Amino acid sequence: xxxxxFLHPWFLLGLGAxxxxxxxxxxxxxxxxxxxxxxxxxxxxxxxxxxRWRRIQELLLLLxxxxxxxxxxxxLAGPVWKPSGGSAGSPRTAxxxxxxxxxxxxxxxxxxxxxxxxxxxxxxxxxxxRPGDAAAVLTSGREPRLTRDPAALVESxxxxxxGAGDGTLRPLVEAAxxxxxxxxxxxxxxxxxxxxxxxxxxxxxxxxxxxxxxxILAPIASSRRDNLSLTAxxxxxxxxxxxxxxxVRVAVANRGPEPSGKSLKVRxxxxxxxxxxxxxxxxxxxxxxxxxxxxxxxxxxxxxxxDDDALAADNVRRFCVEVRPSLRVLFVRPEAAGAMARxxxxxKALNPGGPADTxxxxxxxxxxxxEGLDLARYAVVFLVETxxxxxxARPLRAHVAGGGSLVIVVDPGIDxxxxxxxxxxxxxxxxxxxxxxxxxxxxxxxxxxxxxxxxDVDLGHPVFARLGQGGAKLDWGAAVFFRVARAVVPDxxxxxxxxxxxxxxxxxVEHRCGAGRVLLVASSLHTDTTTFPLRVGFVPFxxxxxxxxxxxxxxxxxxxxxxxxxxxxxxxxxxxxxxxxSPRDVxxxxxxxxxxxxxxxxxPAEEPGTATIEWRADGAVALRRVxxxxxxxxxSLDIVDPLPLVPRAHRVGTADELKAxxxxxxxxxxxxxxxxxxxxxxxxxxxxLANRFAFGAGRRAEAAGPAPRDTG
Numbered sequence: 001x002x003x004x005x006f007l008h009p010w011f012l013l014g015l016g017a018x019x020x021x022x023x024x025x026x027x028x029x030x031x032x033x034x035x036x037x038x039x040x041x042x043x044x045x046x047x048x049x050x051x052r053w054r055r056i057q058e059l060l061l062l063l064x065x066x067x068x069x070x071x072x073x074x075x076l077a078g079p080v081w082k083p084s085g086g087s088a089g090s091p092r093t094a095x096x097x098x099x100x101x102x103x104x105x106x107x108x109x110x111x112x113x114x115x116x117x118x119x120x121x122x123x124x125x126x127x128x129x130r131p132g133d134a135a136a137v138l139t140s141g142r143e144p145r146l147t148r149d150p151a152a153l154v155e156s157x158x159x160x161x162x163g164a165g166d167g168t169l170r171p172l173v174e175a176a177x178x179x180x181x182x183x184x185x186x187x188x189x190x191x192x193x194x195x196x197x198x199x200x201x202x203x204x205x206x207x208x209x210x211x212x213x214x215x216i217l218a219p220i221a222s223s224r225r226d227n228l229s230l231t232a233x234x235x236x237x238x239x240x241x242x243x244x245x246x247x248v249r250v251a252v253a254n255r256g257p258e259p260s261g262k263s264l265k266v267r268x269x270x271x272x273x274x275x276x277x278x279x280x281x282x283x284x285x286x287x288x289x290x291x292x293x294x295x296x297x298x299x300x301x302x303x304x305x306x307d308d309d310a311l312a313a314d315n316v317r318r319f320c321v322e323v324r325p326s327l328r329v330l331f332v333r334p335e336a337a338g339a340m341a342r343x344x345x346x347x348k349a350l351n352p353g354g355p356a357d358t359x360x361x362x363x364x365x366x367x368x369x370x371e372g373l374d375l376a377r378y379a380v381v382f383l384v385e386t387x388x389x390x391x392x393a394r395p396l397r398a399h400v401a402g403g404g405s406l407v408i409v410v411d412p413g414i415d416x417x418x419x420x421x422x423x424x425x426x427x428x429x430x431x432x433x434x435x436x437x438x439x440x441x442x443x444x445x446x447x448x449x450x451x452x453x454x455x456d457v458d459l460g461h462p463v464f465a466r467l468g469q470g471g472a473k474l475d476w477g478a479a480v481f482f483r484v485a486r487a488v489v490p491d492x493x494x495x496x497x498x499x500x501x502x503x504x505x506x507x508x509v510e511h512r513c514g515a516g517r518v519l520l521v522a523s524s525l526h527t528d529t530t531t532f533p534l535r536v537g538f539v540p541f542x543x544x545x546x547x548x549x550x551x552x553x554x555x556x557x558x559x560x561x562x563x564x565x566x567x568x569x570x571x572x573x574x575x576x577x578x579x580x581x582s583p584r585d586v587x588x589x590x591x592x593x594x595x596x597x598x599x600x601x602x603x604p605a606e607e608p609g610t611a612t613i614e615w616r617a618d619g620a621v622a623l624r625r626v627x628x629x630x631x632x633x634x635x636s637l638d639i640v641d642p643l644p645l646v647p648r649a650h651r652v653g654t655a656d657e658l659k660a661x662x663x664x665x666x667x668x669x670x671x672x673x674x675x676x677x678x679x680x681x682x683x684x685x686x687x688x689l690a691n692r693f694a695f696g697a698g699r700r701a702e703a704a705g706p707a708p709r710d711t712g
Contacts (some may be wrong), residue, residue, distance in 0.1 A: 004671070006077040014073035021065040025058070057693045064686040071679035079671040093666065094146065094183035095135040096176040097122040099160070100169065100194035100220075101139040103313035104634050106162040107195070109224040115162045118193040121218045123509040124655040125191050126154045128662050134183050136176070140167050141606075144175040146183060164313060164560045164608050166631035181210055187666060192646075193218040197311075200639040203645040214665045215649040217642050218658065224310045226256035228280065229635040233304045233317040236289060238543035240321045241302075241359030241548070245291040250304050250317075252288075254280035255637045262306045266290055269301055279308075294323045299625040301610050311610075314635035319557050320610060320625040324359075327550060328377055331364040333384040342526055343384040345533035346409070349542035358543070366433040367392045375399040379550035385411035385524055393422050397433060401514030402618075403569070405549035408434055408520040412441045412483045412529065425490050435495035435511035435520055436487035442503055443483045452481040461498050462548040464541070465507075479532040484523040494596075512596065515569040517549055557627040562625065564602040566613050573598030577615035581607075 006012065099122050105115040123138060129150040130134055136146045137153055138486065140163055147153060180188045186325065187208060194200070196219050208215065232251035240246050254260050261279035265272055273292045280286040291683055294300060300323050306315040319335075330349060331343040343364065353362040365373070367388035375381060375395060383406060388396065399408050416438035420426040423434040443450040457464065487506045489495050495511035501522075510519045523530055525538075532538055558564065566577055566589075577600040580586045589600040605611070605628045613624045643651050650665075652658045 004079055006074075006079055007472060008076065008078040011076035011078070013071060014076060015070060017073060018066045018069040021062055022068070025062050033156060038311055054693075061686055061690055061693070064682050064689070068679045068682040071675045071682065075672045075675035075679065079675065080667055092133065092182055092185040093129060093176060093187045093189065094185035095125060095129060095137045095150075095189040095191065096138060096146075096179055097125055097191040097193060098138045098169065098172045098176050100172075100200075101141070101160065101163045102166060102197075102200065102634055103162050103164050103630055104195055104197055104311065104489065104636075105220070106313055107222055107224060107227070107311045109222045109310065111223075113162070114195050114220040114222055116159075117159050117220050118218070119160065120655055121193050121220075121652075121658055122191065123154055123157055124190070124658050125662065126150050126157075126215075128659065128666075134185060136179055138172045138176055139163075140165050140172070144179055145178055159659050162313075164606075164630050166200075166559070166561065166634040168202045169196075169443065170202040170206065173203065173206060177208070177210065179205070179288065180213065186212060188213045189662075189665070190215045191218060192216070192642065193220065195220050195222070196633070196640055196642045196644075198640045199633055199635060199636065201640050201642055201645065203642065215646050216658065216661060217646060217649050217651045219639075219642065219651070219653070221639075221653070226258065226260055227254075227311045227314070227635055227637060228260055228278075228306055228309055228313040229253045229255055229311075229632045230304055230306055230317045231285065231632040233302070233319060235302075235319070235321065237358065238540075239327045239358050239360060240294060240323045240324050241325045242294050242297055242323060244359030245293055247289055247291050247319075248302060248304075250278075250288045250290065251285055252278045252280055252306065253285045253632070253635075254282060255629060255635055257282040258442075260691060262309065265305050267305070268292060268294065273302075277343050297323045297325050299323075299612075299623060301625065301627065311635055313630055314632050316608065317629050317632075318608075318610065318627045320627045322625075324379075324430065327358075327360045327379050327545060327546070329360055329362050330375065330378040330381045331362060331384055332367055332370065332382065332388070333364060334366065334386045337496065342386075342524070343382060343409075345525055345538070346382060346384065346542055349533075349539045350546060354541070360546075370395050376402070378404075380405045380407060380546050382407045382409065384409045385414075385526075387414060387419060387422060391420060393433070397431075400433060400516035400518060402433070403515040404519045405516055406433065406513075407545065407549065408518065409525055410438070410485045410487075410520065411524055412443075412485045414438065414485065416440060416485075423473065431513055433513060433518055435518060436489055436506060436510045436522070438485055439488050440486045441483055442486050442501065442505045443481065444481045452484050452503060452505075452507075454479055454481075454499050454507055455502055456497075457499045458496075461496075463498060463510075463544045465544055465548075479530065479535050479537070481523050481530040481532070484528060487520070487522040512569065515571050519549065531549045540560070557629060558605050558610055559629060559631050560605055562605055564605050564611060564613075566600040566602075566615065566624065567594075567597050568615070568617075570596050570598045572617060574616045576600070577613060580612045580614070581609065 020035065027619050064167060098382040099118055101115065105118060107114050125137055132148055133150055134148055135150045135153050136144065137157065138144055139160060176190055180190060190213065194650050231253045232249065234249050236247040236249050248266065259279065259281045261277055264276050264278045266274040274290040276288055276290060278286050279290055299320060301318055301320050303316065303318040309315065331347065333341055333343045335341050347362050350362060351358050367386050370388060370392040373395065381399065381404065396406060419438045423432065425437045443452055481501065484501055487509065489497065489506055489509065495509050497506045498508040498510060501507045507522050510517060525533060527533055564579060570593055576588050576590050578586060578588050579602040587602055589602045591598040591600055608630050611626050613626065613629065615622055643649060650661055652661055
């Protein structure tokens with residue numbers, strides 16, 4: 001929408017002067033009384049075409065004179081042109097400044113931080129408003145609300161600082177447009193102040209159609225093109241114990257075009273546990289593996305930190321881990337002794353020995369020794385190819401119901417009715433331990449065509465998390481199972497099938513039983529039944545299985561902005577739990593039941609660091625520590641030009657440019673000078689044409705010769 005207003009509208013009365021040339025023309029063309037003179041009868045022979053041409057010339061000159069006077073009057077009235085459609089001198093303006101406060105705006109160069117320059121631009125926009133104008137400043141942590149006190153907003157700018165989040169611009173822009181649509185104002189202004197990272201500039205498809213809207217883009221550029229980001233800090237060792245080294249993997253990405261190196265420190269709580277130099281080429285990533293030693297059990301925070309650079313927020317990553325003196329695992333098997341016992345490959349996978357010591361201590365018994373044994377000492381109990389009687393099954397059932405973990409490795413030749421009657425769905429006592437019902441066997445050692453492989457593996461499950469470390473792709477189809485147990489998941493069961501055999505029968509199934517978990521493998525894990533123990537994926541599978549079931553050792557980390565939640569079995573769950581970020585920052589959340597679990601929601605994580613969650617379980621205080629990190633991709637220096645994404649937008653780079661643009665938008669583009677120039681050109685054209693027409697008429701008269709003489 002295009003409109004024109006006048007700063008001095010009283011001068012529009014001068015438009016009446018444009019009628020003067022018309023009046024003069026009419027006066028001099030009034031027809032007099034006609035008197036015939038015989039001596040002038042020969043003048044009728046003058047060419048009538050010359051007369052018509054002279055009339056056209058007079059009308060053209062008249063038009064030029066009228067237009068010149070009109071333009072002079074308009075120029076004196078002070079015309080302004082406003083492409084946005086606002087009203088010049090309007091008493092009401094609504095302005096919303098979207099100030100990007102993601103942590104990439106904290107990038108520091110010789111001129112300060114990007115965020116400080118963004119604050120200066122927002123301040124320049126707000127101070128131009130008058131009392132009574134509506135204004136708002138939107139960041140990720142501010143409520144979208146217009147105020148009629150722009151001066152208070154200017155003061156509040158000094159309290160803002162870059163956050164630790166990785167949000168995009170779209171939610172803020174849509175909230176700003178919603179405010180402007182509802183504002184009662186003659187002029188609406190939207191300021192987008194950001195570094196416009198590619199990942200965060202999601203402006204495509206936004207509806208910008210608002211009357212009288214002017215959009216001003218203010219990209220905050222920086223001369224710095226160097227930044228090292230810590231993109232990963234993760235454990236490579238499956239278990240954290242004081243008895244064995246704990247290996248971690250650190251990844252560093254160079255966001256700049258030139259090679260760069262920094263000092264890397266890894267701390268356990270406040271103690272420096274390892275130190276190294278890391279180098280990465282321009283746009284490349286460097287990976288380092290470091291061994292740590294835990295000297296005390298309990299929850300520990302592992303922190304990796306780079307030396308300071310242009311952007312400090314992505315120089316730190318952390319994770320939390322529960323350290324044990326050792327990890328005790330119990331194997332219940334048919335033969336408690338022997339070099340090639342049925343649990344041989346499982347035990348070797350958990351603790352190969354030598355330099356690869358994992359700190360796992362394994363005990364082995366037969367089922368008859370379960371009665372009276374304190375199973376609470378063990379992080380995981382394996383029931384390997386053996387079927388306990390009902391008396392021996394009771395302590396297993398009590399262990400799982402109280403929160404323990406059990407792995408059932410099924411002998412394919414086991415009697416299905418007996419299994420189902422003691423551990424399965426037909427169990428006489430208590431809740432079934434097994435998540436499936438057995439229904440015979442599949443395959444035979446003598447029939448290669450009946451061999452089974454693995455498919456539909458849920459690689460997103462924590463059991464398989466270690467298989468993806470290092471980027472190695474594992475061929476699950478390479479494992480061959482000569483004979484397996486045919487398992488059927490009961491109807492309405494909440495069991496989770498983690499993998500299937502090629503026949504479609506469940507191969508690995510997990511379910512909750514009481515407060516604990518049970519995982520079943522529908523096959524022996526010995527080389528006389530399968531080649532799986534000889535494959536590269538077997539060791540990380542077994543270690544990942546135990547790491548998952550051991551309560552688990554590693555707490556899942558969060559990103560800033562994600563919600564802090566605790567989920568525990570509903571049985572015995574307390575009515576509330578506490579979360580502590582510091583001695584002064586403690587909050588409480590009430591339990592909400594959800595599918596057999598108690599869920600405690602503490603709200604979004606606002607800052608990087610750690611949080612400790614406390615709740616009472618079985619009369620004691622239980623703890624879990626959670627790490628909170630920034631999104632490393634926010635440290636990218638990949639910037640886009642936002643102008644093509646926003647229709648009819650303006651772009652500025654400095655506060656002075658912004659002030660000039662605001663003045664032009666609110667006052668409009670002055671047209672007095674163009675109108676005066678055009679009027680002068682019309683006057684000049686009129687003079688030249690009048691002179692040409694006059695001399696042209698004289699030459700034509702001379703060419704026509706003397707008029708006829710009256711001889712009568």
